[in-house]
Amino acid sequence: MGDSGGEFESGKNQDDLIMQRQREIEKEINESIMLVGDKESLSTLEAEYLSDEIYKLKVKDLATKYKNIRRTRPDGNCFFRAFAYAYFESLLDHKEDYNSFYNIAVESKKKLISLGFPQFTLEDFHDTFMEVLAIAGKEEPNAHDELHAAFNNQGYSNYVVVYLRLLASGQLQQDADFYQHFIEGDRTITEFCHQEVEPMFRESDHIHIIALSTALNVGVRVRYLDRGESTEAIAHDFPEGTQPTIHLLYRPSHYDILYPI
Amino acid sequence: MPTYLTIYLLPTLAEPLFHCSTKLYVNQLRVLLTKRLQKELLSLIKDPPPGVLVDSEKAEQNLSIWTIYMKGADETLFAGEEFQLQFKFSPKYPFDSPEVTFIGPNIPVHPHVYSNGHICLSILTEDWSPALSVQSVCLSIISMLSSCKEKKRPSDNAFYVKTCSKNPKKTKWWYHDDTV
Numbered sequence: 253m254g255d256s257g258g259e260f261e262s263g264k265n266q267d268d269l270i271m272q273r274q275r276e277i278e279k280e281i282n283e284s285i286m287l288v289g290d291k292e293s294l295s296t297l298e299a300e301y302l303s304d305e306i307y308k309l310k311v312k313d314l315a316t317k318y319k320n321i322r323r324t325r326p327d328g329n330c331f332f333r334a335f336a337y338a339y340f341e342s343l344l345d346h347k348e349d350y351n352s353f354y355n356i357a358v359e360s361k362k363k364l365i366s367l368g369f370p371q372f373t374l375e376d377f378h379d380t381f382m383e384v385l386a387i388a389g390k391e392e393p394n395a396h397d398e399l400h401a402a403f404n405n406q407g408y409s410n411y412v413v414v415y416l417r418l419l420a421s422g423q424l425q426q427d428a429d430f431y432q433h434f435i436e437g438d439r440t441i442t443e444f445c446h447q448e449v450e451p452m453f454r455e456s457d458h459i460h461i462i463a464l465s466t467a468l469n470v471g472v473r474v475r476y477l478d479r480g481e482s483t484e485a486i487a488h489d490f491p492e493g494t495q496p497t498i499h500l501l502y503r504p505s506h507y508d509i510l511y512p513i
Numbered sequence: 514m515p516t517y518l519t520i521y522l523l524p525t526l527a528e529p530l531f532h533c534s535t536k537l538y539v540n541q542l543r544v545l546l547t548k549r550l551q552k553e554l555l556s557l558i559k560d561p562p563p564g565v566l567v568d569s570e571k572a573e574q575n576l577s578i579w580t581i582y583m584k585g586a587d588e589t590l591f592a593g594e595e596f597q598l599q600f601k602f603s604p605k606y607p608f609d610s611p612e613v614t615f616i617g618p619n620i621p622v623h624p625h626v627y628s629n630g631h632i633c634l635s636i637l638t639e640d641w642s643p644a645l646s647v648q649s650v651c652l653s654i655i656s657m658l659s660s661c662k663e664k665k666r667p668s669d670n671a672f673y674v675k676t677c678s679k680n681p682k683k684t685k686w687w688y689h690d691d692t693v
Contacts, residue, residue, distance in 0.1 A: 267685040268678070372556055373607070373644045376549055407541030410608055414643045447635075450642035452608055 281327060288337050288403045289323040291511070297321055297501075310477055313484040314501075318475075320511035321501060328453035331460060331500070331507045332416040336384075337403050338498035338509045339470055343388040344396055349497075350389045356468060357385055364422045374418065380411035414452065420460050421445040423467035434459050455505055458490075465490040473499045475510060542604065549607060550576045553647050557581075565651050577602045581651065585621075589659040596621055598654070599630075600647060610641030612682050613650060622664040625657060629674045631681040632657075633667065638682055 294315045301307035322337070324330040343350040361378045365371050387399045402408040424431045428441040435444050448454050449463075465472045473496035475485040489496055499510040554576070557567045564584035572579040579600040585591025597617035603609045615621065615630035625633040636645060636653055667673065677684055 268683070270685055271683060369644065370646065370649070372552070372648075373549075373646050376545065376552075377643070380545075405541060407545055410643075411545070417642075418644055446642070447640050450644055451640055452643060 278327075281325060285323070285325045286404055287325045287406070287409050288333060288400065288509075291320045291322050294318055294321055306479055307477065309483045310485045314475060314477070314510075317513060318499065318510045319513045322509040322511070324506075324508055326506045328455045329410070329413045331456035332413045332420075332464070333403070333409065334500055334507045334509050335464060335470075335472065335498065336412050336416055337399075338500070339468075340385060340388040340399055341396070342497055343385075344390075344399070347389070353468070353470075354385065354389065357382060360419055360422075360467070363426075364418055367422050367425055369418060369422065377411050377415040377418065380408055381415040384408050384412050410452065416464060417450055417452070419467045420463040421449040423463040424449065424459070431459060431463070456507070458488075461490045465494075470498065471496040474502050474507075475499065477501060477503045546602075546604065546606060547576065550602060554579070557647055557651075562648060562651050562655060564655065567647075579647070580616075581647075583651065583655065586655060586659045590661050590664055591621060591658050594619060594621065598651075600650075607643040607645075610637050610645075610682065611647065611650065612680055613637055613654075614681060621658055622666060623658060623661050624663075624665055624667055626667070627670055627673050627677075628666055629677070631673070631677065631684070633686050635686070638684075638686055 294311075298308070298311050298315065301311055322334075324334045324337070339353075343353060361374065364374055384399070384402050387395055387402060390398070392398075403412075424441050424445055432441055435441065439447070448457075449460060461472060461474065464470075471494035472490045474488050474490065476488065477485045480486065485501070499512055501508045501510045554567065554569065554572050557565070558569050561567065564586060566582040568580040568582070579602075581598040581600060583596045583598055585594040585596070596615055596619055599612075599614050599616045601612040603612070613632060613634075615626060615632065620626060620628055620630050627633075632654065634653060634657060636642075636650065673684075
């Protein structure tokens with residue numbers, strides 16, 4: 253590669269173009285969709301699939317089980333953000349669960365430090381996580397509004413997401429022998445955590461959900477809305493066999509919150 | 514608590530704690546960012562990795578650009594050499610990775626370091642996590658230098674240095690070879 257200035261140029265432009273386009277897409281998403289939206293009727297979901305027979309049937313069935321949907325921003329953090337929002341929201345009405353979860357959350361920091369996470373960076377995320385969690389313990393009538401506002405303020409919301417990512421990573425590393433079987437390729441669990449769990453905006457898969465729901469002992473039911481054969485959006489419960497506390501809707505690479513009837 | 518500081522500065526807001534005004538939102542992030550950088554600086558001054566020294570005076574003057582001196586580890590190809598690193602922090606740090614480059618007269622001759630100081634290291638771009646820190650980046654760079662078996666520039670050095678953006682984070686890196 254020596255003399256062709258034109259080639260240099262095209263090489264450069266390619267990188268620039270890809271990244272510029274990526275930033276534009278991110279910006280579009282940021283400006284148009286709230287981190288966590290308002291509660292909507294499930295009929296808004298039906299309206300999205302009027303001309304698609306497979307999805308239409310599944311959404312119809314979904315509407316017999318769920319009354320509302322709350323959308324989250326599709327930024328790769330949606331599972332973690334939806335999980336935290338839905339669970340904190342449920343704690344507003346269940347004070348005894350709030351108290352026991354508060355203790356689990358306090359203890360979780362010690363557990364992560366004992367697993368080798370640096371206390372130093374962990375602390376900020378844990379502190380902010382606890383601060384937002386504390387809102388779910390408030391008795392005031394506007395506690396829900398406050399929670400909603402916190403989840404739509406990146407200064408709080410993303411700190412909560414990071415902390416949940418670290419908790420999932422901690423769980424995976426603690427039970428590495430078990431989770432190793434679910435990792436594709438020849439990555440170790442630690443490598444997988446560093447590449448797919450801890451970085452922000454990295455999308456979540458089954459393994460993230462199993463790890464987080466196990467770490468916090470919170471049952472999650474995920475409804476899968478996809479092109480698979482069947483006339484309903486199939487449910488998967490995590491950890492397997494538990495009673496779900498929160499319900500999420502999965503559509504290829506995205507999670508929203510569902511509210512049962 | 515420092516995160517509440519902004520609320521006292523803006524007493525006229527209708528919903529004081531979590532009002533989503535841009536002003537408060539920016540303040541909240543700035544407060545957390547400043548707190549985090551001060552904490553990192555203090556820790557790096559007090560408890561630096563071996564061979565690492567931060568120019569604390571400069572960093573205290575401008576928290577968003579640090580100069581860090583690094584010595585090549587003993588019994589490695591870089592033993593006895595001294596390097597300078599520059600860390601730049603965007604307002605989105607720690608969600609955005611720091612921009613890290615070698616600067617100064619001695620740029621290590623290493624298969625992942627370009628002659629303009631840019632470093633090809635996955636944690637500096639796509640594998641960055643907000644739980645990492647200046648300290649962990651320094652340790653990764655020390656380890657990258659220490660495991661070097663042959664002092665040479667990346668094979669595409671001439672091409673890259675001519676065409677790259679000033680900011681290494683604008684490069685779409687291919688992390689194809691972890692063995693060197």
